[in-house]
Amino acid sequence: MKNKYWNPFVGGFFLGTALFISFIVAGQGMGASGAFSRITAELTYLYDSAFSSNAYASHYLHNGANALANWTVVEFLGLFLGGYISAAFAGRIKGGVDKAEGYPTYKRLFWAFLGGMLIAAGTRLARGCTSGQALDGASTFSTGSWIFMLAIFGTGFLIAPLFKNQWKNVN
Amino acid sequence: MLPLFTTGAITSNLNLFYGLLIGIAFGFIVERAGFARAIHIAPTFYFRNLRVPQMMISAIITSATWMIIAVYFGWVDFPHVFIPTVFVWPYLVGGLIFGVGMIMSGWCPGTAIVGAAVGRLDAVVFGLGMLAGMFVYFINFHSFIDFANGSNIGRFTLNRLIGGNIYVGYLATLAIVIGLGIFMNTMKSIRDKKGEDI
Structure with a gap:
């Protein structure tokens, strides 16, 4: 990949420092999956208010609460904005689909969608994703984050060969 | 005393405002590191380069070190820092x-949001998949609620696992991170020597 991006160790230093600031201001780390969960809950509730008694989503929606009135949802908006601002200044706003040359786009998008569905379920069981569980928990010495991360690495390693064609010669 | 919000030093609204700023910083950093693009994430799955783990490792060491310094000097009241409750089996199965989802899609939730922000269609589709996945999870949750909420061992830092105080937890974290780094480097050397994916 091109050199115009930050060195990953430098990027990690900034990311870790931002994460620490998040801990000392809000008392919690940065997250992403919680916002997807809350958006889904709120949309479903708007379609059918009986959803407020759903076994999972009820804790977002009890007593008429808005599932989106939450720190992680606001931080999620920031995440989107920050990514946009950075890319805009660097001239990197660019539509398209990332994949190996010649790999069919419809297949790539199918796997992206299915992968998203699986990840959604994984984050609900694990109470977070690679940010809200892995990065945050590891920074606060949590045992659970390593259970989660090692499980990801383990399956990742086993499954990766099956998806080789999607990423052939990508580096 | 820190954290500002959970010890009552700032209001909920101010905390939300800072949350927006923290999110902007997070998104900015992820984009600057190149992870708004799946083609910069996926090579890690095959040990072609180690940029993703390098950044993760650097971030964990940085954040954990700031935290232990702050705890040492008494700036942070550690019990007021949120750590996800550990549910052993759900975490393992969730991982x-x-x-599987990460290898399939080339994204994780945080990078996909940034990917969508810069215009990547595969990130948007991934995000829609996540919303669909959440919905399916919600409507089926009642059937596996006991599993999902079982094997709860509470707030369980590494030092509770191996004994000792929070400084032991910090050192154990460093040891795991360094061990993983060495493992990843070894895998990359094997891959480089072979000249093709393992």
Whole structure:
């Protein structure tokens, strides 16, 4: 990949420092999956208010609460904005689909969608994703984050060969 | 005393405002590191380069070190820092499912939001998949609620596992991170020597 991006160790230093600031201001780390969960809950509730008694989503929606009135949802908006601002200044706003040359786009998008569905379920069981569980928990010495991360690495390693064609010669 | 919000030093609204700023910083950093693009994330799955783990490792060491310094000097009241409750089996199974999804899609939730922000269609589709996945999870949750909420061992830092105080937890974290780094480097050397994916 091109050199115009930050060195990953430098990027990690900034990311870790931002994460620490998040801990000392809000008392919690940065997250992403919680916002997807809350958006889904709120949309479903708007379609059918009986959803407020759903076994999972009820804790977002009890007593008429808005599932989106939450720190992680606001931080999620920031995440989107920050990514946009950075890319805009660097001239990197660019539509398209990332994949190996010649790999069919419809297949790539199918796997992206299915992968998203699986990840959604994984984050609900694990109470977070690679940010809200892995990065945050590891920074606060949590045992659970390593259970989660090692499980990801383990399956990742086993499954990766099956998806080789999607990423052939990508580096 | 820190954290500002959970010790009552700032209001909920101010905390939300800072949350927006923290999110902007997070998104900015992820984009600057190149992870708004799946083609910069996926090579890690095959040990072609180690940029993703390098950044993760650097971030964990940085954040954990700031935290232990702040605890040492008494700036942070550690029990007021939120750590996800540990559910052993759900975390393990969640990680397995997550790992499959990550290899399939080339994204994780945080990078996909940034990917969508810069215009990547595969990130948008991934995000829609996440919303669909959440919905399916919600409507089926009642059937596996006991599993999902079982094996709860509470707020369980590494030092509770191996004994000792929070400084032991910090050192154990460093040891795991360094061990993983060495493992990843070894895998990359094997891959480089072979000249093709393992």
